[in-house]
Amino acid sequence: MLELADLIFIMLGISALLSVPATILAVISRDLLKALIFSALQSTMYTLMFFLLMAPDIVLVYIAVSIGFMSLLIILIIKKVGRYERY
């Protein structure tokens, strides 16, 4: 029978495993806007992991920095520089 503790560790493992393809696609993809969205998925998974690791203060800062400000700044610089990579 699964206890609550086992279930929490299983959720931790699943979210860590789901952050791996998000990272791979964020590094590989040619479209920078798609890379930004995959990086947002990775940030969401890390948010769930920080929550399960009992760190609510870090969640409060990490969401604002990683989903909010970094997305805004990278979208601004993509608008200046151009959306697609060279090859």
Added chain:
Amino acid sequence: MESWVINFLTIAMFFYIASFLLYIVRLLKGPTISDMVLAIDALGYDLAAFLIILSILFRNPILIPCSIVLTLWIYALDIYVAKYLEAKEMSE
């Protein structure tokens, strides 16, 4: 009463995890940018409801503000991407 509530919420967590996996399938498949933003919207809003259920399971009210902040910033990401898509094709 206590074990009844805890068991019910533990069973409800499984369905939430299953639907998160299905949303992530759409996010990895999505042909255009708009579909991916749509999937990450639904993922974020459902994660906010999921964190409330988890904070009842942990018996700790200090974890609640996380879900408020998550909701607000997912909306902000939505507005950024919409503004980028519209401004690049319309004016600029």
Added chain:
Amino acid sequence: MGSEIQIAMYMTVILSLYINISICMYGVISKPNLIKKLISLTILQDSINMFLILIGYRLWRPGIVLQPPVLLDWSPTSEVLKQFLERAVDPLPQALVLTAIVIGLAVNIFLITVILHTYRHFGTVDMDEIGRLKRVVIVEETA
């Protein structure tokens, strides 16, 4: 100690964090686009912060509900304080990571400013193109 499945999941988390770090180091070294390097650097920073948090966590034991390091009573007695010490996770890595995230934000904003100035100077953000342009300029000056 926890049961078998808890230890297996803990090892899974550590292994996937190692994979994330290696992929991001590949991205920082091998991709020529500067913005892609910036995105990889951000993910690398977050993975290392996650390692620090994972160090401060304690494994679950039966009968103990873990809590974040916050006292919920207004006037704690010594019994409540003793129970709190049994339950709470370690607060030192959390304070460390909180500082690291904020300083990382400042460093990233500085890097974005540098990338913007590079684009205004050279007209591109590709590292190979920038190297070629620099070489052309040096050859013209020496000739």
Added chain:
Amino acid sequence: MNMDVELINWIVIIIGQILITIGVFCDFVAALLMIRFPNFYIRLHALTIGSIGGAVVPAVGAALIAIGSPFLGTFRWFLAGGALVVALFIFILGGAGSHAIARATYRAKIVEYRPCYIDQLAEDIGEDGC
């Protein structure tokens, strides 16, 4: 007196559990529909099911459960208030965000609008619809 409080707690908890069951069902159906639907403009419907039915309704249900369970301590009122604030935010911001992304997608012509039976916005702008 004590019996009445117990009964009221049970009634509130049962109502909250019914709401959470509805929310879980809506969430699972929305996740299935998000995969099955063929087009972006039809997938907006799945997002509405997922955000209103799958997040607002379980948040209200969790608030009711937190009110009705005295084993959480005095701080359960704080928990219920936070859950209701989250429900209100999702109720307002979900519709606004999906509207913004749909308008941007239509204006930028990323997705082809098909099957198209009537397009009143294009007629208003002056283009030929469909």
